[in-house]
Amino acid sequence: MAAFFAASALEKRLKLKPDKSLLEDAATHSYSSLEREEEIKMFDVGRLCVKLAGRDAGQRCVVVDKIDDRHVLIDGMTRRRKCNVLHLEALDETLKIKKGAIHTDVKKAFKTIGIELVDTKPKKAKERPKKVRKGADKKKKESDKPKANPEIKEKPKVVKKKKSVPKKKAVAKKPVKKAAPKKKK
Amino acid sequence: MVSGRHKSRSLRRVFKKTPGGRNVVHYTPRKPKVAKCADCGDALKGVPRARPVKMQNMPKTHKRPERPYGGVLCSKCTRKKIKAQAR
Ligand SMILES: [Zn+2]
Numbered sequence: 131m132a133a134f135f136a137a138s139a140l141e142k143r144l145k146l147k148p149d150k151s152l153l154e155d156a157a158t159h160s161y162s163s164l165e166r167e168e169e170i171k172m173f174d175v176g177r178l179c180v181k182l183a184g185r186d187a188g189q190r191c192v193v194v195d196k197i198d199d200r201h202v203l204i205d206g207m208t209r210r211r212k213c214n215v216l217h218l219e220a221l222d223e224t225l226k227i228k229k230g231a232i233h234t235d236v237k238k239a240f241k242t243i244g245i246e247l248v249d250t251k252p253k254k255a256k257e258r259p260k261k262v263r264k265g266a267d268k269k270k271k272e273s274d275k276p277k278a279n280p281e282i283k284e285k286p287k288v289v290k291k292k293k294s295v296p297k298k299k300a301v302a303k304k305p306v307k308k309a310a311p312k313k314k315k
Numbered sequence: 316m317v318s319g320r321h322k323s324r325s326l327r328r329v330f331k332k333t334p335g336g337r338n339v340v341h342y343t344p345r346k347p348k349v350a351k352c353a354d355c356g357d358a359l360k361g362v363p364r365a366r367p368v369k370m371q372n373m374p375k376t377h378k379r380p381e382r383p384y385g386g387v388l389c390s391k392c393t394r395k396k397i398k399a400q401a402r
Contacts, residue, residue, distance in 0.1 A: 180401040
């Protein structure tokens with residue numbers, strides 16, 4: 131960003147206005163149907179372009195396929211995707227590729243101009259230690275206890291001593307004990 | 316009656332309706348100005364107008380468009396710029 135500001139400041143100093151006005155004319159130019167056809171012809175398979183819009187803006191790409199009169203399939207430094215012709219700026223160069231070429235072929239074609247495409251590998255999700263909820267554990271243990279209770283009454287007492295449980299737990303267990311003997315009767 | 320420190324216009328007045336049905340005035344700090352394109356001076360889209368504290372807590376992708384010169388130039392000016400670089 132800082133570099134850009136410096137550049138724009140330079141432009142202002144040098145007063146490079148004529149270039150800008152030319153560009154503005156091109157941007158606001160309305161197309162006749164003939165011109166439109168000519169422009170579409172420009173984007174044949176193998177045409178090297180620069181992408182103007184979106185997050186891939188400023189990256190070079192090749193036309194791989196024509197989808198309709200307005201859209202083309204592009205690949206290269208950008209992602210492989212459908213693209214409107216208005217979002218592309220055609221360059222002088224062309225690459226030798228077949229219509230609908232795969233990414234590996236495009237990669238080879240780009241090597242001939244001296245550009246190596248770097249493929250980003252999809253990231254693998256890291257294995258995270260599973261968090262076990264404390265509350266969920268307690269509930270399970272409590273649900274197990276009443277089954278064991280009717281057989282041997284002494285066991286739950288032993289468990290209590292080991293844990294040294296706070297008051298809340300002790301309150302929770304008492305009603306369970308009372309419930310178990312009632313069933314026996 | 317407005318208390319003395321609130322007579323100054325440095326704080327924004329926001330009218331709120333309370334759940335009880337009353338209308339209350341809240342005094343909040345003013346928002347910063349809209350972000351402008353460095354080249355043509357148009358207002359930038361996709362750049363929120365929030366106080367620095369809120370901007371700090373926002374993720375980067377919420378604060379500017381995800382393209383070269385995003386948050387500095389408007390989309391028209393970026394296209395012109397990239398075209399000029401390509402030619
Ligand atoms: Zn602009």
